[in-house]
Amino acid sequence: MATTLNDVARAAGVSRSTASRVLAGTKRNVDPALADRVFQASAELGYRTNAVARALRTQRTRMIGVVVPSLQNAYFANVVHSLSSEISDHGGGLLVAASEDQPEVERERLLGFRDSIVESLVVVPTSRVNSGPAINEVAESLPVVQLDRYADGVEAPYVGINNRLAVQLMVTHLRSRGYERLLFLGADEESSAGGERIEAFKVYKGSGDEIRVVPSFSVEAGRAAAIEIMEHSELPGAVVCSADVLAVGVFSTLQHQGVSIPEQVAVTGFDDTQLLELMTPALTTIRPPLPVMAKATIEALADLADGASRATVPAAAQRFDPGLITRFST
Amino acid sequence: MATTLNDVARAAGVSRSTASRVLAGTKRNVDPALADRVFQASAELGYRTNAVARALRTQRTRMIGVVVPSLQNAYFANVVHSLSSEISDHGGGLLVAASEDQPEVERERLLGFRDSIVESLVVVPTSRVNSGPAINEVAESLPVVQLDRYADGVEAPYVGINNRLAVQLMVTHLRSRGYERLLFLGADEESSAGGERIEAFKVYKGSGDEIRVVPSFSVEAGRAAAIEIMEHSELPGAVVCSADVLAVGVFSTLQHQGVSIPEQVAVTGFDDTQLLELMTPALTTIRPPLPVMAKATIEALADLADGASRATVPAAAQRFDPGLITRFST
DNA sequence: CTGAAAGCGCTTACAG
DNA sequence: CTGAAAGCGCTTACAG
Numbered sequence: 001m002a003t004t005l006n007d008v009a010r011a012a013g014v015s016r017s018t019a020s021r022v023l024a025g026t027k028r029n030v031d032p033a034l035a036d037r038v039f040q041a042s043a044e045l046g047y048r049t050n051a052v053a054r055a056l057r058t059q060r061t062r063m064i065g066v067v068v069p070s071l072q073n074a075y076f077a078n079v080v081h082s083l084s085s086e087i088s089d090h091g092g093g094l095l096v097a098a099s100e101d102q103p104e105v106e107r108e109r110l111l112g113f114r115d116s117i118v119e120s121l122v123v124v125p126t127s128r129v130n131s132g133p134a135i136n137e138v139a140e141s142l143p144v145v146q147l148d149r150y151a152d153g154v155e156a157p158y159v160g161i162n163n164r165l166a167v168q169l170m171v172t173h174l175r176s177r178g179y180e181r182l183l184f185l186g187a188d189e190e191s192s193a194g195g196e197r198i199e200a201f202k203v204y205k206g207s208g209d210e211i212r213v214v215p216s217f218s219v220e221a222g223r224a225a226a227i228e229i230m231e232h233s234e235l236p237g238a239v240v241c242s243a244d245v246l247a248v249g250v251f252s253t254l255q256h257q258g259v260s261i262p263e264q265v266a267v268t269g270f271d272d273t274q275l276l277e278l279m280t281p282a283l284t285t286i287r288p289p290l291p292v293m294a295k296a297t298i299e300a301l302a303d304l305a306d307g308a309s310r311a312t313v314p315a316a317a318q319r320f321d322p323g324l325i326t327r328f329s330t
Numbered sequence: 331m332a333t334t335l336n337d338v339a340r341a342a343g344v345s346r347s348t349a350s351r352v353l354a355g356t357k358r359n360v361d362p363a364l365a366d367r368v369f370q371a372s373a374e375l376g377y378r379t380n381a382v383a384r385a386l387r388t389q390r391t392r393m394i395g396v397v398v399p400s401l402q403n404a405y406f407a408n409v410v411h412s413l414s415s416e417i418s419d420h421g422g423g424l425l426v427a428a429s430e431d432q433p434e435v436e437r438e439r440l441l442g443f444r445d446s447i448v449e450s451l452v453v454v455p456t457s458r459v460n461s462g463p464a465i466n467e468v469a470e471s472l473p474v475v476q477l478d479r480y481a482d483g484v485e486a487p488y489v490g491i492n493n494r495l496a497v498q499l500m501v502t503h504l505r506s507r508g509y510e511r512l513l514f515l516g517a518d519e520e521s522s523a524g525g526e527r528i529e530a531f532k533v534y535k536g537s538g539d540e541i542r543v544v545p546s547f548s549v550e551a552g553r554a555a556a557i558e559i560m561e562h563s564e565l566p567g568a569v570v571c572s573a574d575v576l577a578v579g580v581f582s583t584l585q586h587q588g589v590s591i592p593e594q595v596a597v598t599g600f601d602d603t604q605l606l607e608l609m610t611p612a613l614t615t616i617r618p619p620l621p622v623m624a625k626a627t628i629e630a631l632a633d634l635a636d637g638a639s640r641a642t643v644p645a646a647a648q649r650f651d652p653g654l655i656t657r658f659s660t
Numbered sequence: 661c662t663g664a665a666a667g668c669g670c671t672t673a674c675a676g
Numbered sequence: 677c678t679g680a681a682a683g684c685g686c687t688t689a690c691a692g
Contacts, residue, residue, distance in 0.1 A: 002471075004669060015679045020671055028672095031677060048471060051447045052391060053669030056382045056684050061447065063425075071411045072404070072604060081401045084428060088439075093446055095393075096426045098414060109418070116423055117381045117391065117447060141332075141378060219608055248608050255585070256610035274402060278549055278578050278608060280586035334685060345663045350687055358688095361661060383685030386668050 003045045011041035023049060055117070062092035064301065065113035067106060069126045071098045074273035075244065076124060079148060082294035083122065090298065099126045107134035114138045120301045125151040127190045143304030147297050148288075149192045150317075157300045158317040161288045163193060167200035167240075169324040170268055170286060174238050175206075177330055179266050182209040183236035185225055185246050187217045197242040197270070210236070214246070222249020230257055238266035238330065244273045244285060251279050251329070266330040281328030288322045296320070333375045341371035353379060385447070392422035394631065395443035397436060399456045401428045404603035405574065406454060409478060412624035413452065420628065429456045437464035444468045450631040455481040457520045473634030477627050478618075479522045480647075487630045488647040491618045493523060497530035497570075499654040500598055500616060504568050505536075507660055509596050512539040513566035515555055515576050517547045527572040527600070540566070544576065552579020560587055568596035568660065574603045574615060581609050581659070596660040611658030618652045626650070 009019040014034055022030050022038045030038075041047075055061045066083060068076040084094050095118055099106030106126050111134070113121055120143040125131035131151035138144060139156050150158040174182060184205070186198035194217065201211060214221040222245065229235065229250075241247035247269035254261060261267055261281065269276050269285035276283040296318050339349040344364055352360050352368045360368075371377075385391045396413060398406040414424050425448055429436030436456050441464070443451055450473040455461035461481035468474060469486050480488040504512060514535070516528035524547065531541060544551040552575065559565065559580075571577035577599035584591060591597055591611065599606050599615035606613040626648050 005671095006669080016670085017672080017679055017681095018677090021678090024671070026671085029677065034678085046470075048445055050386075050669050051445065052382060052386045053684090054671075055447065056380075056386050056686085057669080057671045059684070061382060063447065071401075071407050071414070074402070074404070077401050077407050080426070081428065084401070084426065088427065088442070093425045093442075093448075094427075095423045096410070096414065097418065097424075098411065112418070112423075115378055115381065117385065117393065118423075140376075223610075252608060252610045275605075275608060278582060278605060280553075280582045335687095336685080346686085347663055347665095347688080348661090351662090354687070356687085359661065364662085380685050383668090384687075386670085386684090387686045387688085389668070 002050075003047045004050070005047070007045055008038065008041045008047045011045060012037040014038060023047070024054075061117050061119045062090070063095055063118045064092060064298075065095045065097065065116070065118035065121045067097050067099055067109045067113070067121070067123045069099050069101045069106075069124060071096065073245075074275050075271045078271075078273060078290055079124065079294075082290040083147075083297065086291070086294040086298050101126050103127050103130040103134070106131060110134045110138045114141055118142070120144070120305065122147050122297055122301070124148045125154075125192075128152055128192045128195065129190065143301050145297050145300045145304070147293065151192070155316070157304070159293050159297045159300060160193065160317070160319055161293070161322045162319045163196040164200045164203065166270070166286045166322045167197060168204055169322070170240060170270075170284075171201070171204040173284070173324055173326065174240070174266065174268070174330060177266075179237040179330070180206075180208055181234075181237040182206070183229070183239050184209065184211045185222070185239060185241045185250070186211060186213045187215070187221060187242060187246060191217070194242060201240070201242075217243045217245055219245050219249040222246040222251075223253045224249075226250045226253035226257075230254070230259070235259070235265045238268065240268050242270050244269040244271040244275050244283075246270075247283055247285070248275050248279065251283060255279075262329050268330060272325055276327070279329075283329040284327045285325050286322050287325050289320050292320055332380075333377045334380070335377070337375055338368065338371045338377045341375060342367040344368060353377070354384075391447050391449045392420070393425055393448045394422060394628075395425045395427065395446070395448035395451045397427050397429055397439045397443070397451070397453045399429050399431045399436075399454060401426065403575075404605050405601045408601075408603060408620055409454060409624075412620040413477075413627065416621070416624040416628050431456050433457050433460040433464070436461060440464045440468045444471055448472070450474070450635065452477050452627055452631070454478045455484075455522075458482055458522045458525065459520065473631050475627050475630045475634070477623065481522070485646070487634070489623050489627045489630060490523065490647070490649055491623070491652045492649040493526040494530045494533065496600070496616045496618075496652045497527060498534055499652070500570060500600075500614075501531070501534040503614070503654055503656065504570070504596065504598070504660060507596075509567040509660070510536075510538055511564075511567040512536070513559070513569050514539065514541045515552070515569060515571045515580070516541060516543045517545070517551060517572055517576060521547070524572060531570070531572075547573045547575055549575050549579040552576040552581075553583045554579075556580045556583035556587075560584070560589070565589070565595045568598065570598050572600050574599040574601045574605050574613075576600075577613055577615070578605050578609065581613060585609075592659050598660060602655055606657070609659075613659040614657045615655050616652045617655050619650050622650055
């Protein structure tokens with residue numbers, strides 16, 4: 001049906017080899033006159049290289065699978081977006097799937113990718129304790145890197161942020177603005193990042209500060225926490241949330257109750273999603289350097305692919321420094 | 331390197347044909363004893379079918395490309411999510427790309443997919459007037475369907491919602507609750523859906539109602555509109571927004587200015603994104619039946635693929651009825 | 661029911 | 677610089 005390389009070669013009066021060399025842009029030199037004829041014939045016939053055939057021959061598909069907990073979560077949407085712009089320059093494609101926060105569906109997506117055209121995988125594990133086995137299984141056949149979160153017992157490389165620095169940045173900022181009695185809202189020990197942030201806050205915690213662990217990274221959990229906060233006789237000076245979704249829940253509930261922010265209490269986020277700009281005033285937050293992280297992830301994948309043949313051991317974990325985004329909630 | 335079908339066949343002591351028949355699950359019957367040996371050998375060797383080779387042979391990749399204006403927009407994230415769950419049952423994959431609201435990058439993404447492994451395409455055109463040419467170009471080689479929005483001059487099938495009904499539902503609801511002097515906030519004539527909603531409101535517009543067209547579907551535009559609204563001596567009874575992002579901008583700005591919603595003014599959204607649940611109180615909105623639309627989209631793609639051989643003409647446009655989601659902002 | 665053979669559409673040593 | 681040939685890993689008529 002469709003035009004093939006054979007058709008082009010015939011029309012240009014050259015061999016398939018030559019046609020391939022000019023169309024695929026091989027290094028090899030080709031007589032300019034012949035090349036012209038090939039280009040011409042190709043254009044006239046509306047030739048398109050069959051990507052599948054090429055992939056079979058070259059053993060490269062340049063397709064990367066991505067599994068995130070959810071696409072509807074603004075932060076993960078940002079992660080996918082960064083990955084996407086990183087590889088579109090690279091001439092590859094991104095196959096996206098969501099694990100819906102369930103380890104079983106995560107496993108299904110992972111295995112689905114493993115038996116597909118995908119040649120490597122990036123995963124944001126949904127659960128620190130339960131995501132490991134499926135990731136390891138799939139890592140036997142494909143290069144895999146963990147992004148943003150890691151799962152226990154997995155030796156695949158990890159790219160994340162320096163959560164310790166993030167918390168330090170935020171705490172220092174708040175103290176310098178005179179806020180005291182910080183309330184840190186941690187969540188979801190199931191996620192490695194969540195656990196790390198709680199640990200980090202313990203390091204910088206002052207005597208008047210407090211830590212509360214809520215059941216999940218969700219707006220709902222933030223709302224519930226806000227309601228609980230209001231029941232106390234005294235408001236904290238600042239509510240330091242370990243995720244933007246939490247911050248949004250806290251913020252909108254407090255504001256609706258008539259608490260003025262930042263006058264009566266400061267509220268801060270974590271992740272720098274667009275959600276924060278929906279609030280008035282906009283919230284101070286931590287920005288992970290997503291573009292840099294995406295780049296490192298893709299490179300780690302490439303290293304793994306090479307490593308398979310060169311028997312190199314790639315770096316196990318890379319952490320990048322986040323930035324503090326100061327806005328009007330502090 | 332990797333185990334191939336040949337290895338399995340040899341280990342099981344059968345021909346490659348037989349091995350293929352049992353592993354690929356062809357209809358053809360195979361002696362159960364042989365089949366067992368094949369399964370066993372396959373398991374022992376850790377055999378994985380090479381998806382690229384299979385695709386080349388069967389001429390099917392089951393990969394669908396999706397181009398949306400942005401992944402960071404909650405509504406499009408929902409669209410992608412629906413598509414994704416529709417096809418993951420189908421045993422296919424979704425390649426995702428964002429056009430960043432620019433027709434030129436949309437064209438680039440579209441062409442990129444056309445020269446890739448993707449076998450069909452769904453696009454949410456970024457511009458009604460400028461997206462057409464690239465879509466038509468790509469539609470020459472691949473089945474393409476337009477989802478949610480359509481571009482002028484494109485004959486590829488379109489799947490969308492009945493915007494007329496949507497507006498009617500909302501207006502009827504507001505009137506039944508006693509709201510008068512409705513202010514309709516329309517936007518972005520560049521998008522077909524935006525234009526349709528404005529036209530629809532004109533149909534149901536009462537004498538005390540008003541239409542304002544803002545420059546874009548964005549939170550910023552909503553904020554600006556809210557500020558303008560506050561400058562008038564009298565507030566409208568309800569602000570009917572033609573997108574959730576607009577509603578969020580209007581809502582959060584009004585609320586921050588001390589206007590109480592819905593007592594002083596009602597605010598409604600359009601799209602049913604999760605954004606609305608971030609607000610307190612949550613907003614009334616219109617819900618497009620995304621799962622149904624995703625299903626229709628995938629089917630339209632399949633029809634197009636068949637049509638290529640059967641010379642059938644598929645339905646040009648399918649519209650689905652949205653629902654009204656009543657919450658506390660009205 | 662089974663196997664030998666052809667072929668999907670490319671790219672790339674290899675020989676000239 | 678160019679072409680004939682091999683081969684990537686499968687599936688599927690075709691013959692038995």
